[in-house]
Amino acid sequence: MAYQIVEGCVNCWACAPLCPSQAIYEAKPHFLIDSVLCTECAGEHPDPQCASICPIEGVILDSLGVPLNPPGSLTGIPPERLAAARAEIQAR
Amino acid sequence: MELKVSDHSGSASAVAGGCSASGCGSSGDALAHLPEHIRAKVHNHPCYSEEAHHHYARMHVAVAPACNIQCHYCNRKYDCANESRPGVVSEVLTPDQAVKKVIAVAAHIPQMTVLGIAGPGDPLANPERTLETFRQLTEKAPDIKLCVSTNGLALPDCVDALCTHNIDHVTITINCVDPDVGAKIYPWIFWQGRRIKGRKGVAILIEQQQKGLEMLVARGVLVKVNSVLIPGVNDEHLKEVSRVVKSKGAFLHNVMPLIAEPEHGTFFGVMGQRGPTHDELQTLQDACAGDMNMMRHCRQCRADAVGMLGEDRGHEFTLEKIETMDIDYGRAMEERRQVHAAIEANREAQRKKSGETFISITALKARRRETPPALIAVATKGGGVINQHFGHAAEFLIYEANDQDVRFIGHRKVDLYCSGGETCGDAETALAKTIQALSGCAAVLCSKIGYEPWGALEAAGIQPNGEHAMEPIEDAVAAVYRELAASGSLERATPAPLRMRA
Ligand code: SF4
Ligand code: SF4
Ligand code: SF4
Numbered sequence: 363m364a365y366q367i368v369e370g371c372v373n374c375w376a377c378a379p380l381c382p383s384q385a386i387y388e389a390k391p392h393f394l395i396d397s398v399l400c401t402e403c404a405g406e407h408p409d410p411q412c413a414s415i416c417p418i419e420g421v422i423l424d425s426l427g428v429p430l431n432p433p434g435s436l437t438g439i440p441p442e443r444l445a446a447a448r449a450e451i452q453a454r
Numbered sequence: 455m456e457l458k459v460s461d462h463s464g465s466a467s468a469v470a471g472g473c474s475a476s477g478c479g480s481s482g483d484a485l486a487h488l489p490e491h492i493r494a495k496v497h498n499h500p501c502y503s504e505e506a507h508h509h510y511a512r513m514h515v516a517v518a519p520a521c522n523i524q525c526h527y528c529n530r531k532y533d534c535a536n537e538s539r540p541g542v543v544s545e546v547l548t549p550d551q552a553v554k555k556v557i558a559v560a561a562h563i564p565q566m567t568v569l570g571i572a573g574p575g576d577p578l579a580n581p582e583r584t585l586e587t588f589r590q591l592t593e594k595a596p597d598i599k600l601c602v603s604t605n606g607l608a609l610p611d612c613v614d615a616l617c618t619h620n621i622d623h624v625t626i627t628i629n630c631v632d633p634d635v636g637a638k639i640y641p642w643i644f645w646q647g648r649r650i651k652g653r654k655g656v657a658i659l660i661e662q663q664q665k666g667l668e669m670l671v672a673r674g675v676l677v678k679v680n681s682v683l684i685p686g687v688n689d690e691h692l693k694e695v696s697r698v699v700k701s702k703g704a705f706l707h708n709v710m711p712l713i714a715e716p717e718h719g720t721f722f723g724v725m726g727q728r729g730p731t732h733d734e735l736q737t738l739q740d741a742c743a744g745d746m747n748m749m750r751h752c753r754q755c756r757a758d759a760v761g762m763l764g765e766d767r768g769h770e771f772t773l774e775k776i777e778t779m780d781i782d783y784g785r786a787m788e789e790r791r792q793v794h795a796a797i798e799a800n801r802e803a804q805r806k807k808s809g810e811t812f813i814s815i816t817a818l819k820a821r822r823r824e825t826p827p828a829l830i831a832v833a834t835k836g837g838g839v840i841n842q843h844f845g846h847a848a849e850f851l852i853y854e855a856n857d858q859d860v861r862f863i864g865h866r867k868v869d870l871y872c873s874g875g876e877t878c879g880d881a882e883t884a885l886a887k888t889i890q891a892l893s894g895c896a897a898v899l900c901s902k903i904g905y906e907p908w909g910a911l912e913a914a915g916i917q918p919n920g921e922h923a924m925e926p927i928e929d930a931v932a933a934v935y936r937e938l939a940a941s942g943s944l945e946r947a948t949p950a951p952l953r954m955r956a
Binding site for chain 1 (some may be wrong): 519520521522524526530531546575579580582641642644647648649716717719720721723724725
């Protein structure tokens with residue numbers, strides 16, 4: 363049972379010092395979670411710490427590969443709206 | 455390392471003409487109402503004293519990447535928007551690297567009196583990194599003032615630690631004192647191990663900000679409050695914010711415009727929230743000024759900016775370059791002391807000179823009571839004088855002149871019109887944008903100006919003027935206002951306001 367950090371992480375350092383298991387380490391191109399050390403914070407915190415402070419949607423996945431912070435959940439920007447804005451900017 | 459160590463001599467002599475601004479030192483001094491001990495503290499601080507920012511420089515180091523809240527105007531891929539322009543990413547330094555950089559800059563730019571930590575995230579969400587940087591600097595470079603900017607969430611927990619490091623300036627970004635307003639600005643905070651969304655999170659943030667403000671004031675630390683003006687969200691509410699923070703002892707309130715574009719990827723940018731117009735910003739600043747001191751010269755500099763306000767010399771001090779510098783800080787400190795003494799002598803001389811200006815402006819008032827006020831733009835590289843080529847200006851200072859007074863009201867950034875080399879192909883559009891940015895101004899003063907922009911400015915109703923090169927800004931502005939008033943060209947209507955853009 364372990365979480366993972368995937369592409370999109372902006373290397374903001376917020377998660378690493380919070381991890382009770384010291385499972386998060388700096389790496390290129392982005393931070394990573396040591397799957398052996400990660401306990402999903404069980405017994406330590408009611409909420410997994412990394413996923414509770416990470417500001418970027420979709421970059422921390424649970425053991426099933428499901429994002430803990432799905433699109434729209436942190437910024438409040440509806441995903442369709444973001445897609446539309448992106449399309450509009452690219453069409454310029 | 456080819457940096458000129460005597461770099462300051464050039465700028466120090468350029469200071470000679472001096473700034474005799476009314477908003478800068480005499481009648482309109484925005485700091486005049488403050489108690490003497492506070493004035494002494496901010497006297498040489500380029501971010502807090504309007505007058506000092508013509509003479510002294512500040513720098514920021516980016517040691518604090520993490521943040522514990524989310525603001526709707528921030529895209530966390532970039533620097534903290536509370537203190538920085540979005541869209542430029544700073545190189546994050548370790549405390550050791552940061553200390554090295556600060557010492558290198560202090561030795562090469564003796565005018566640098568202030569070191570700030572402002573991000574790229576929230577400095578107090580990274581307390582170890584921030585405090586370690588301050589600890590080393592307090593020890594190694596005691597002549598540098600330290601300051602820090604924060605969203606306030608972790609502030610109460612850090613106040614005592616900050617106080618041990620001799621920090622006498624703290625900036626808190628406070629956009630609201632009402633959780634219902636705040637719920638439209640902050641989607642979540644991270645608090646005691648949990649992400650807390652919506653109004654509930656904002657209520658905690660507000661409580662922490664206010665508590666932190668009170669604790670700092672109680673310990674004699676200067677507190678500046680920054681607010682981001684978000685039209686339709688907190689514009690009216692900022693008057694209340696101003697009143698509250700003043701009553702608690704904040705000494706400056708700085709209202710900055712929201713900068714939001716879809717390409718920043720922020721909530722406000724994507725959702726089409728607009729930023730304020732120059733007029734809206736000015737109106738609000740005026741409304742709050744009755745209540746408390748406003749700071750109008752803030753340039754929203756980035757988290758790793760180096761140099762005088764409005765300039766960035768960061769590229770001279772990359773990690774690679776500072777690695778090769780060998781600095782004897784004891785010697786540098788002595789040199790810095792001398793440069794500061796020269797600047798002070800200069801400022802004193804300018805202050806004396808400025809009295810004469812007011813006599814002539816008062817005389818003018820007696821003759822013409824009915825002339826409307828005018829906005830006049832100025833191109834300057836610092837030192838309080840008009841000393842920049844129109845085409846080299848990355849920003850213009852805006853002064854408002856009427857028949858009694860000249861006051862500094864803000865600055866407008868522009869794309870460089872003449873950036874030299876290949877990029878000059880874009881000159882035409884850049885010029886058009888510059889002219890847009892100067893909309894509402896009756897004249898623009900610079901040291902020199904090309905033939906083509908001259909014609910274009912005239913056509914846009916903005917009178918270019920290169921006749922006051924090297925003259926003190928406010929004297930020149932007063933003189934040009936007089937000419938404009940005499941010619942009757944101030945009676946014309948001014949163009950519609952423009953929205954601010956990044
Ligand atoms: S879930 Fe908990 S233990 Fe696992 S990496 Fe995140 S913070 Fe560390
Ligand atoms: S908090 Fe999120 S974005 Fe920041 S370093 Fe950790 S995983 Fe990356
Ligand atoms: S406090 Fe600064 S870094 Fe944090 S979300 Fe707000 S603007 Fe961004």
